[in-house]
Amino acid sequence: MNVLTDNFHTYAEGFLGTLELTLYASLLALALGFVMASFRVAPVRSLRVFGTAWVTVLRNTPLTLLFFAVLLGLPRFGLVLPFDVFAVLALGCYTSAFICEALRAGINTVPTGQGEAARSLGMSFGQTLSLVVLPQAFKSVIPPVGSTLIALAKNSAIAGAFSVTELLGTYKTINELGYNIVWTFVWIAVGYLIITLAISALFNLLERKYGVAR
Amino acid sequence: MTEATALYDVPGPHTRRRHAVYGVLSTAVILALVAWLLYLLFDTGQFTYTKWMPFAYEGVQELLLRGLGNTLKAFAFAAVLSLALGGLLAAGRLSDHRTVRWPATLVVEFFRAMPVLVMIFFIFVALKVQPLPALVAGLTLYNGSVLAEVFRSGVNAVERGQREAAFALGMRKTQVMVHVLAPQAVRAMLPAIISQLVVALKDTSLGFLITYEEFLHAGKLIASNLDYDLPFIPVVMVISPIYIGMCMLLSWFAGWVSRREQRSPKTEAVVPATAGPGALLPGGEPPMAPRP
Numbered sequence: 001m002n003v004l005t006d007n008f009h010t011y012a013e014g015f016l017g018t019l020e021l022t023l024y025a026s027l028l029a030l031a032l033g034f035v036m037a038s039f040r041v042a043p044v045r046s047l048r049v050f051g052t053a054w055v056t057v058l059r060n061t062p063l064t065l066l067f068f069a070v071l072l073g074l075p076r077f078g079l080v081l082p083f084d085v086f087a088v089l090a091l092g093c094y095t096s097a098f099i100c101e102a103l104r105a106g107i108n109t110v111p112t113g114q115g116e117a118a119r120s121l122g123m124s125f126g127q128t129l130s131l132v133v134l135p136q137a138f139k140s141v142i143p144p145v146g147s148t149l150i151a152l153a154k155n156s157a158i159a160g161a162f163s164v165t166e167l168l169g170t171y172k173t174i175n176e177l178g179y180n181i182v183w184t185f186v187w188i189a190v191g192y193l194i195i196t197l198a199i200s201a202l203f204n205l206l207e208r209k210y211g212v213a214r
Numbered sequence: 215m216t217e218a219t220a221l222y223d224v225p226g227p228h229t230r231r232r233h234a235v236y237g238v239l240s241t242a243v244i245l246a247l248v249a250w251l252l253y254l255l256f257d258t259g260q261f262t263y264t265k266w267m268p269f270a271y272e273g274v275q276e277l278l279l280r281g282l283g284n285t286l287k288a289f290a291f292a293a294v295l296s297l298a299l300g301g302l303l304a305a306g307r308l309s310d311h312r313t314v315r316w317p318a319t320l321v322v323e324f325f326r327a328m329p330v331l332v333m334i335f336f337i338f339v340a341l342k343v344q345p346l347p348a349l350v351a352g353l354t355l356y357n358g359s360v361l362a363e364v365f366r367s368g369v370n371a372v373e374r375g376q377r378e379a380a381f382a383l384g385m386r387k388t389q390v391m392v393h394v395l396a397p398q399a400v401r402a403m404l405p406a407i408i409s410q411l412v413v414a415l416k417d418t419s420l421g422f423l424i425t426y427e428e429f430l431h432a433g434k435l436i437a438s439n440l441d442y443d444l445p446f447i448p449v450v451m452v453i454s455p456i457y458i459g460m461c462m463l464l465s466w467f468a469g470w471v472s473r474r475e476q477r478s479p480k481t482e483a484v485v486p487a488t489a490g491p492g493a494l495l496p497g498g499e500p501p502m503a504p505r506p
Binding site for chain 1: 220221222223225233236237240241244254258260327328329330331332335336339340412415416417418419420422423430433434437446447450453454457458461462465494495496497498499
């Protein structure tokens with residue numbers, strides 16, 4: 001127990017680092033994923049090809065390789081940013097591919113008749129999208145997006161190994177102070193559990209409020 | 215459009231013309247992006263002779279191949295062991311005995327909730343294990359737990375009549391599981407299982423972080439060599455197509471199996487799982503069999 005109380009400051013710093021990383025990367029992933037999903041269902045072929053290529057390549061890239069390329073590669077182009085920003089970029093881009101697929105699957109669950117009915121009522125494209133298709137897609141998209149974001153929180157551990165302040169990285173500091181290594185990891189594990197359980201609770205709440213009645 | 219969505223009507227001549235204009239514009243933007251990237255690459259001198267020279271050396275090629283071999287070795291161990299562990303844990307979770315079912319459930323839920331890297335670091339740092347066993351053990355625990363869920367949902371998705379018919383024939387519960395339920399479940403869940411193996415293959419790159427001498431590690435060695443003018447971008451340009459290609463090949467295989475299973479009479483009693491949108495995501499939910 002005293003591993004936690006003695007090093008509470010280090011743990012809190014790491015915990016907040018993971019939380020921040022998860023939050024910003026989630027926002028980037030949701031925004032990029034939305035853009036890519038709209039590319040993938042666009043009536044313009046070149047946008048569809050671009051979206052498909054983005055998803056296929058990123059889904060099959062090991063995240064470590066992406067971190068390696070972004071954190072150590074982009075500075076070669078003279079783009080020098082703090083490591084946390086690079087980490088958010090890598091995590092966000094990676095997760096955006098999965099968010100995109102979840103959103104696209106959600107749009108495809110809306111029956112064609114819904115759009116046809118909306119158009120025959122004289123709705124414009126924007127109205128069809130914002131009043132009919134997206135609200136229905138949103139309902140079925142909550143659980144897969146939730147599990148994707150939980151996975152993002154877990155994957156953020158990789159950033160710690162690339163010297164970003166983050167929960168997993170705290171083991172080094174605490175280990176050097178000579179504390180029991182097993183208990184150090186137990187508290188790290190508890191930290192991750194808190195974050196993943198919180199996201200899962202949040203999405204359960206959303207699902208109960210807006211989800212599809214089955 | 216390849217698939218009908220609720221979004222658009224069949225376009226008329228006016229709309230088609232508009233879409234063609236959008237197409238030309240967006241193609242131009244994408245091409246400009248690619249050109250800008252290429253310009254950046256040339257501008258920062260990534261295609262100079264010194265930076266690409268190391269790949270002509272036999273020693274460097276051997277280093278890369280050895281790294282690739284180590285990656286594949288870790289993947290093979292992790293794949294076989296996690297399939298075995300997955301089978302074991304699934305059998306535990308499906309057991310009739312509470313004393314077996316609860317520990318198995320606990321193990322599966324715990325390892326699924328933990329980031330795989332935390333497991334690997336714990337085994338590597340706290341238990342002071344060599345890099346390869348640590349990597350394989352971490353991957354096995356995580357992927358085994360996920361595969362256990364895949365197997366279990368496959369078995370549960372087999373049509374109820376199959377189990378009932380087998381019991382009516384006088385089979386015992388082990389026989390029912392081994393001869394009737396498990397074969398159909400595995401066949402139907404094969405795409406999901408292969409997708410999970412892609413995740414395992416991608417995660418072998420985590421070995422780089424615990425100094426296991428795998429593919430990325432070999433790349434890092436070459437990239438940080440001053441004699442070759444730090445050929446970092448060339449190394450990434452060589453390594454990533456190989457890595458991504460391997461994963462793509464395996465996921466394409468999963469898709470192929472999935473398409474094949476969908477017209478196979480052998481999986482009639484259970485709806486085959488498709489390699490769904492969430493698959494391939496490390497740390498994601500295990501793909502579940504669709505409810506019949």
